[in-house]
Amino acid sequence: MFKKKHRRKVSRIIIFTTDAVDAKTRQFRIKPWISLLLTLVFCVLAGGLIGYIVYEGEIWNRDSMKDAEQQEKIAELEEEKASLEAEVEELNVKLEALSTAVNEQSQTAGALQEELEQQSVPTNYPLTGSAGIEVVTEGDPMVIFTASDGMVVASAKGTVSSVEEDENYGNKVIVDHGNGYVSIYYNGGEAQVKTGDEVSAGTTIFLIGENNKQLVYQIMQDGVYISPTDMLSING
Numbered sequence: 001m002f003k004k005k006h007r008r009k010v011s012r013i014i015i016f017t018t019d020a021v022d023a024k025t026r027q028f029r030i031k032p033w034i035s036l037l038l039t040l041v042f043c044v045l046a047g048g049l050i051g052y053i054v055y056e057g058e059i060w061n062r063d064s065m066k067d068a069e070q071q072e073k074i075a076e077l078e079e080e081k082a083s084l085e086a087e088v089e090e091l092n093v094k095l096e097a098l099s100t101a102v103n104e105q106s107q108t109a110g111a112l113q114e115e116l117e118q119q120s121v122p123t124n125y126p127l128t129g130s131a132g133i134e135v136v137t138e139g140d141p142m143v144i145f146t147a148s149d150g151m152v153v154a155s156a157k158g159t160v161s162s163v164e165e166d167e168n169y170g171n172k173v174i175v176d177h178g179n180g181y182v183s184i185y186y187n188g189g190e191a192q193v194k195t196g197d198e199v200s201a202g203t204t205i206f207l208i209g210e211n212n213k214q215l216v217y218q219i220m221q222d223g224v225y226i227s228p229t230d231m232l233s234i235n236g
Contacts, residue, residue: 122155122175122183123231124201126217129208141227145215152206152215154199155183155231163191169216173205182220188212 129150136142158177166172170188177183185205189212192204199205206212219228 117179119157119201120177120179120181121231122158122177122181122219124153124155125232126153126155126183126185127151127208127215128153131215135227135229137227140218140225142216142218143228145217147208147213147215150208151204152185152187152189152208154201154203154205156181157200158183158198160193160195160197160199163193163195169214170212171206175199175205180222184218184220186216186218187214
């Protein structure tokens with residue numbers, strides 16, 4: 001028959017001593033289950049520490065990756081910002097150029113408008129040739145021109161509002177300039193225009209001949225007669 005083997009009980013002893021001459025030695029006997037417990041505790045602590053280190057490492061890696069992503073996103077946003085600022089600057093330059101162009105066009109339009117308005121003010125000489133001048137101030141102001149040749153012409157742009165006979169001067173032509181001014185031409189010749197005609201400065205109204213050398217010229221402003229010489233002086 002086989003003999004039953006007995007399990008040996010193992011005890012661990014911890015010895016404490018010093019280098020002193022009279023040093024005493026102390027022994028502590030640790031029971032196996034205590035040793036096992038300490039080993040387990042050490043393993044748990046070591047495992048926890050290793051796990052903590054690994055976990056912290058993963059967290060750090062994730063944070064690092066997040067920081068990198070954030071930095072990359074910030075860089076992209078900065079690039080977009082710079083691009084938008086460049087576009088805004090370009091738009092500002094274009095807007096300034098457009099504003100300058102609009103101002104120039106406005107000034108040009110204003111100058112053209114002023115020129116067009118000036119074309120309708122009866123300031124031009126109403127004859128193509130030289131003539132003697134007599135200024136009449138009594139009653140309705142008028143100027144009487146005595147010309148040797150040439151033509152009677154419109155003194156500004158306008159519309160012929162009336163062509164009619166006049167018992168004193170032969171024929172009468174009235175030109176409405178559309179801005180409150182009306183010019184009136186009296187002459188013994190035949191009118192070269194008719195009612196409704198559009199005329200401009202220099203348009204022929206009468207031809208000067210041997211029997212119609214005299215032109216009686218008047219100007220009205222807003223229904224009131226004014227001296228033609230005041231208007232002619234504006235034109236120099």
